Amino acid sequence: MNTFEYIDGRLHCEDVDLSILGETYGTPSYVYSKKTIHENAKAYVNSFTNSDNLACFAVKSLSNLSILNIIKNSGCGFDIVSGGELNRVLSIGAEPKKVIFSGVGKTKKEIEQGINSGILSFNVESESELYRIEKVAEEIGSPAPISIRINPDIDSGGHDYITTGRKGDKFGISETRKIIDLCKHAHRAKHLKIVGLACHIGSQILDLDGFIKSADKIFELADELANFDISLEFLDLGGGLGISYEDEVPPSPFDLISCLEEKFKNRKERLILEPGRSISANAGILLTQVEYIKDNFLIVDAAMNDLLRPSLYKAHHDVCNVIDKKDNLKKWNIVGPICESSDFLAKNISLDVNEDDLIAIKNAGAYGFVMASNYNSRPKACEILIDGNESKIIRERETLDDLLEKEKIVND
Numbered sequence: 037m038n039t040f041e042y043i044d045g046r047l048h049c050e051d052v053d054l055s056i057l058g059e060t061y062g063t064p065s066y067v068y069s070k071k072t073i074h075e076n077a078k079a080y081v082n083s084f085t086n087s088d089n090l091a092c093f094a095v096k097s098l099s100n101l102s103i104l105n106i107i108k109n110s111g112c113g114f115d116i117v118s119g120g121e122l123n124r125v126l127s128i129g130a131e132p133k134k135v136i137f138s139g140v141g142k143t144k145k146e147i148e149q150g151i152n153s154g155i156l157s158f159n160v161e162s163e164s165e166l167y168r169i170e171k172v173a174e175e176i177g178s179p180a181p182i183s184i185r186i187n188p189d190i191d192s193g194g195h196d197y198i199t200t201g202r203k204g205d206k207f208g209i210s211e212t213r214k215i216i217d218l219c220k221h222a223h224r225a226k227h228l229k230i231v232g233l234a235c236h237i238g239s240q241i242l243d244l245d246g247f248i249k250s251a252d253k254i255f256e257l258a259d260e261l262a263n264f265d266i267s268l269e270f271l272d273l274g275g276g277l278g279i280s281y282e283d284e285v286p287p288s289p290f291d292l293i294s295c296l297e298e299k300f301k302n303r304k305e306r307l308i309l310e311p312g313r314s315i316s317a318n319a320g321i322l323l324t325q326v327e328y329i330k331d332n333f334l335i336v337d338a339a340m341n342d343l344l345r346p347s348l349y350k351a352h353h354d355v356c357n358v359i360d361k362k363d364n365l366k367k368w369n370i371v372g373p374i375c376e377s378s379d380f381l382a383k384n385i386s387l388d389v390n391e392d393d394l395i396a397i398k399n400a401g402a403y404g405f406v407m408a409s410n411y412n413s414r415p416k417a418c419e420i421l422i423d424g425n426e427s428k429i430i431r432e433r434e435t436l437d438d439l440l441e442k443e444k445i446v447n448d
């Protein structure tokens with residue numbers, strides 16, 4: 037679905053005219069459509085035919101509290117990777133039994149937080165982590181639910197930095213023997229409870245092959261564990277479904293879930309997924325104003341500190357005018373004011389544009405604001421949620437004072 041559309045030549049998000057929004061709240065601003073977030077989350081929830089199955093939204097892709105609340109109300113759980121993300125989901129009243137804790141570097145404090153809040157499971161990424169969780173659980177006196185994240189050695193394709201399931205990537209455990217031994221240990225341990233197996237092979241995945249192969253690997257392991265009387269509650273096949281940034285045609289959540297539920301049909305474990313991008317990406321744009329035109333550069337007021345993906349992964353984002361015009365099209369490199377040649381938002385984009393015009397960087401909802409920084413002492417953009425004809429600030433624009441707040445001048 038697409039809720040960013042031209043109405044009478046002016047780009048709207050749902051029923052709100054983005055040119056008016058830009059004047060009201062200034063730029064750069066992240067703008068999200070509530071309807072799109074809700075429908076994208078529902079596309080997962082409604083595709084499950086077995087109500088025990090669960091989609092845990094990957095909070096890392098877009099973590100604003102209002103957005104998480106919409107996703108919670110759509111019926112999803114959450115996949116988190118830090119104590120900070122756990123705090124976010126608990127603060128919106130998420131059910132702990134719908135929270136999965138992934139990530140390779142969980143600290144003792146984060147493990148305590150997870151056990152004390154009663155989360156569904158820790159996705160364990162190494163042998164050392166398993167023993168650390170066991171120790172913390174013993175100290176607290178409460179058993180920790182765990183699943184082992186396997187590294188299935190599957191290349192999901194796409195950019196090297198977002199491929200996570202190949203042997204040699206830092207994620208999960210690849211040796212079958214070790215996985216079985218750790219599961220046997222967890223099964224016997226007083227302070228651990230083995231509840232699942234997990235894997236997540238990468239992001240922006242454009243076909244179902246990798247998911248099918250991962251399911252086969254995970255089934256094989258689950259069947260071997262059954263020989264040791266270890267039965268599992270769920271099998272978590274991760275996130276990673278891609279979206280259309282240019283002309284890609286990814287499978288839909290329905291395609292993915294139908295295919296996996298078919299494979300799960302004779303199994304007793306629940307299916308868990310951890311989608312991020314496919315729920316959040318097309319629900320957001322970054323609204324920015326053209327400050328200067330120089331040669332073939334559009335110098336805008338957003339920069340790599342606001343949207344890092346183009347600089348980090350050479351990721352492509354389509355860009356369009358807020359007020360539609362096409363009489364004087366020219367190819368532009370869209371760059372920010374930051375003092376790095378890597379500070380670009382899009383290259384070779386055809387637009388008819390003048391200084392002071394507003395433009396929209398599309399599909400910026402996922403891995404957009406969450407990766408923003410204050411590089412070059414730039415305050416972070418505000419985040420705005422559109423609901424029909426209403427717009428609400430869901431995160432204030434940072435001020436120059438905010439940037440100094442935590443710093444101290446010490447006497448020399």
Ligand SMILES: Cc1ncc(COP(=O)(O)O)c(C=O)c1O
Pocket residue numbers: 094097115138139236238239240274275276277310311312313314402
């Ligand atoms: C463990 C884990 N689960 C889920 C996701 C979400 O991936 P995506 O946003 O591609 O769906 C990620 C993203 O990197 C991840 O690391």
